[in-house]
Amino acid sequence: xxxxxxxxxxxxxxxxxxxxxxxxxxxxxxxxxxxxxxxxxxxxxxxxxxxxxxxxxxxxxxxxxxxxxxxxxxxxxxxxxxxxxxxxxxxxxxxxxxxxxxxxxxxxxxxxxxxxxxxxxxxxxxxxxxxxxxxxxx
Amino acid sequence: xxxxxxxxxxxxxxxxxxxxxxxxxxxxxxxxxxxxxxxxxxxxxxxxxxxxxxxxxxxxxxxxxxxxxxxxxxxxxxxxxxxxxxxxxxxxxxxxxxxxxxxxxxxxxxxxxxxxxxxxxxxxxxxxxxxxxxxxxxxxxxxxxxxx
Numbered sequence: 001x002x003x004x005x006x007x008x009x010x011x012x013x014x015x016x017x018x019x020x021x022x023x024x025x026x027x028x029x030x031x032x033x034x035x036x037x038x039x040x041x042x043x044x045x046x047x048x049x050x051x052x053x054x055x056x057x058x059x060x061x062x063x064x065x066x067x068x069x070x071x072x073x074x075x076x077x078x079x080x081x082x083x084x085x086x087x088x089x090x091x092x093x094x095x096x097x098x099x100x101x102x103x104x105x106x107x108x109x110x111x112x113x114x115x116x117x118x119x120x121x122x123x124x125x126x127x128x129x130x131x132x133x134x135x136x137x138x
Numbered sequence: 139x140x141x142x143x144x145x146x147x148x149x150x151x152x153x154x155x156x157x158x159x160x161x162x163x164x165x166x167x168x169x170x171x172x173x174x175x176x177x178x179x180x181x182x183x184x185x186x187x188x189x190x191x192x193x194x195x196x197x198x199x200x201x202x203x204x205x206x207x208x209x210x211x212x213x214x215x216x217x218x219x220x221x222x223x224x225x226x227x228x229x230x231x232x233x234x235x236x237x238x239x240x241x242x243x244x245x246x247x248x249x250x251x252x253x254x255x256x257x258x259x260x261x262x263x264x265x266x267x268x269x270x271x272x273x274x275x276x277x278x279x280x281x282x283x284x285x286x
Contacts (some may be wrong), residue, residue, distance in 0.1 A: 004172050004243060004277040038174045040241050042250035044190040076202055079195035084221050090189070090196050098188045099239045132241040132248050134174050136274055 003030035003135040011121035011129055013055070015061040016051065019131070020117045023102075024109055026133045033107045035137015037118065040099045042130040045089030046121050047096040053116030064120075066092050089122035096120060103136055140272040147257065149264035152188070154197050159253055161240075162247050164271050171245045173275015176236045179281035180268040183227035183261045185234035191254035204230045210262075219240040227260030234258065242275055 005026050011017060027037055041048050052058045070091045073084030080087065100117065103110040111117070119129060145166060165175055177186050190196040208229035238255070241248035249255070257267070 014142050036174075038239050038241065040248070042248075042253065044188065044196075044250065044252055070203070076206060077199050077201075079199050081192055081193070087196065087199050092190065094187055094200060095233055097235070101239055114183070129166055130250070132243065133233065134172070134241045134275075137172060 001030070001032055001035075001071050001135075001137060003032065003107055005029070005133050005135060007131045009119055009129045009131065011046065011119070011127050013126070014124050015050070015063060016101050016118040016120050018116050020053070020054065020111070021110070021120050023117050023133060027104055027109055027135055028107065030135035031107075032137035034106055035104045037102045037109060038134045038136070039102070040132045040134070041119065042132065043127075044126070045086065045091055045123050046119060046129050047093040047098060048100045048131075049118050049120055050100065050111070050115050050125045051118050052114050052116050059118065066095075067068060070095075076094070083124075085122070085124045092122040095110060104135065139170055139173075139275060139277055141170060142270065144209070144268060147267045147269055149179045149266045150257070150259045151264050152202065152259055152262050154258050156254045157256045157257050158192070158247065158249075158253075161271070165242055165247060165273060166245060168273040169245075169277050170242055170273050170275040171277055173242045173273060174239050175242050175247065176237065176239045176272040176274075177255070178270045178272075179257065180270065181236065182231050183224075183259075183265075184267055185231055185236055185258045186238040187234055187256050187258050188238065188240075188249065188253050189256050190252050192252050196244070197256070204233070204260075207233065230260045232257075259272060
């Protein structure tokens, strides 16, 4: 059994956005009890991560770490036309994930207790981000 | 429905090679309309990366960043004879992905407008690579709903 649906999220600047509930809703709607949920983001400057959902400072620290690893406006970067945050956004996306696969058990996403699914916006402006969710199972 | 194929890819020099059309052809051949396509590279010194295809400098800069992260003269382990050649690709591989899953929508790769699927070869000497593609899904048309 296959169920596929597209979701659209609004982001308001760099940071992580919890999308666990929206993914969970798609799984419920699919009627799949056992299987896999595949989440894919259609962009090269925003990505997906599984991260701790208890303390939000974990995610602000992750962003601070990324900012140090891939500095905005680094003179190393040749691709500067779209602003100092654009090339770092592409690299941040490659260092994280464009797609995630999550097991489905008893009709629900089988995540760890402290795991959440986050959309990580790497650009500093406001964007609309498209995500395709494909649920395959029985 | 399940479709799987393992392919031998010709040896390439270090760099990024776009394989989007090649993947699209295999999805077409599978006759799967809605589902997922899993790509797996049988190597620990290359990666599968989705990258921006609008501007080539994005790809070049990513390569420069990776080279800065794992410089070719890194001396990680003097006991390994070919450490100079083996360690930087291993580090770059660990920081990227050797498997990738994309949606299949309307019998095509359901990826972004500016997305290209690239095989990144991290080894400096050309080497043949094996790629396994597994496509799962439904051959029938399914409604594609847009929400929110």
